[in-house]
Amino acid sequence: MSADGISRRAFAGGLAALALARGAGAQGYAGLGEKADGFAQVVPGKVFSFPADHGPHPEFRIEWWYLTANLVDSNGAPCGLQWTLFRQAAQPGPQGEGWANQQIWMAHAAVTRADTHRFSELFSRGGIGQAGVAATPFAAWIDDWEMKGTDRTDDRSLAPVTLKASGTDFSYALALEADHPVVLQGDGGFSRKSERGQASYYYSQPFFRARGSIAIDDKPVDVSGQAWMDREWSSQPLDADQTGWDWLSLHLSSGDKLMLYRLRQKDGRDYPFGNWIRADGSTRMIAGSDIQMSPKATVEVAGRKLPVEWQIAIPSRSFSIACKPLNPRAWMGTGFSYWEGPISFAGTHDGVGYLELTGY
Template sequence: MSGNPQITRRAFAAGLALAGLGGKGALAQGFAGLGMSGEGFAPVTPGKIFSFPEDHGPHPEFRIEWWYVTANLTDTSGAAYGAQWTLFRQAMRPGAQQEGWANQQVWMAHAAVTRGDTHRASEKFARGGIGQAGVEAKPFLAWIDAWEMRGIEPMRDDMIAPLELKASGADFVYALRLDADHALVLQGAAGYSKKSDRGQASYYFSQPFFKASGRIVIDDKPVGVSGQAWMDREWSSQPLASDQTGWDWFSLHFASGEKLMLFRLRQTDSNHYASGNWILPDGKTEQIASADIHMTPKTSVEVAGRQIPVDWDIAIPRLKLSIASVPLNAKSWMGTSFPYWEGPISFGGSHSGVGYLEMTGY
């Protein structure tokens, strides 16, 4: 993601430079310079033993980190909605944590709601060290201003549930409760998620088993909603190689109860790096190698002056899986400081279900 100001999501990097928090150097690097050397920051290495609730909290010795929730929802009439809540942390420089305004941590957050006929998004920025934003591991709380993801009793650290989630923008509000009955899922090799064959990686775990319920308000019109949600937690100091220009990422809820996480990191030589995790209804997982994943962009639409591939074919022959996905709203454009496409999708074929798609770098 380095050097490309269109790449955000888990790579939220240069947005804070626009807010006056990073300066020209950060902007030139694409916010956190995700494809550049992580020298001075903590490295990501295999063999980490995850510990909860500690790993629900921040890891300031690493350069970048995020707490990311997406929800596929319906109202009582069956109409589909999507909701997104994201908090990003970036360390502007390595070293001991400073106090107050001298603190080197900066925060950015995105929230969005999507319906078939509209997509609404909002963005916030904060400086670390002054209490405006942050994350506490126990009792769990992630916040920026009035946006919150808060643990409620009886909180299960191994599930990071139940949670209350709330955010608002100029023309939308949502408040959701997230419950789970399965433990967290480690992505990659026991939480060590490779992003290239050259050593780039992150620590990565998910809660794909959230059941969501609550309310969305769009243009002052409230509606009760329920459905499924997915949370990703990821941190790193150098997650991408310098020749990777963006990614295409899926989180899928199958009607039969399975879950699937897939991503494809696009490389300038077209030898894209892919990875996946097939998650059974009981929480057991099966890693899927890059060579076994076929992700093919199909129909593109013009969004914000760019051609965005919103329809995809996905095949994993080893799992006898062949599906085609379509967006709820093809215009699900996050017009944030460094924009990207993210929105709810549905899919059919050998399997059916719903999920979320994110595309950066287009």
């Protein structure tokens, strides 16, 4: 469905209080900074275990499985897609049965070309089998949207998997492979989000190779390219004075990967962080003091001015790039709205990636 055709991210009942995962208005982001009494807390030193940590963590309030893909179609035209499944617990405590289950699920799917951006959104209550995630064999689903493993899926890399979703005027299906294990973000998977200690558990699979098809207005085309999956869970990922974030996942033509974000605060200051992921899968954290992220151009979408072009520099790595969106109007007009779309970049390094803008 087109970006003009639906309104976005209103997470019925329990989700309205907490602007789930990547996108929201001010009320939603206030929810992300609310205290999380009764829920499990994110603390340093967690030892990740796979496949278990590919599955759900219902003792935490918020969780997501978030994939973006930078693709080229058979005509050589760039395009992108997003597939995201969110889980939120409406209240802490033992899991209820059936309709009494307190887990609420939401999913977003989108495809983006230079000339169009289409998206769709689904919701489900937990406990009835309509949505969920299983660690072994891996499967994440809501209705007929799914990310699904096979008997060949490796627990360390979460690959291979297949991916599919559809809206009223688009659909896609991908096969994803990867040769490297998943990458722990932050300090061994402990990803600090503020100076006051808010954090998430966070890992990524930035090495997916993608092949499949996208159909827009019932016109299918073969696609191939690169994909990046983020996994996070937390109970209070933001502080009360944080309003949103600017987030980038970058595929460098050298084979290296780069994750960057800055969390914006009400006082005008930012909390930036980065992780340089080498082509061999090894990582190096980048201090916030060494990250320069400067918006260079805005576009007005849905009554908001959004910084869709950026100049980014990391002086310690002699890194300086300019980023431009494939489609400046890649607005996710769901309940708690956000901007999410493919970008390209050039400068000391070049490549493609995804940009996410929330809280504007």
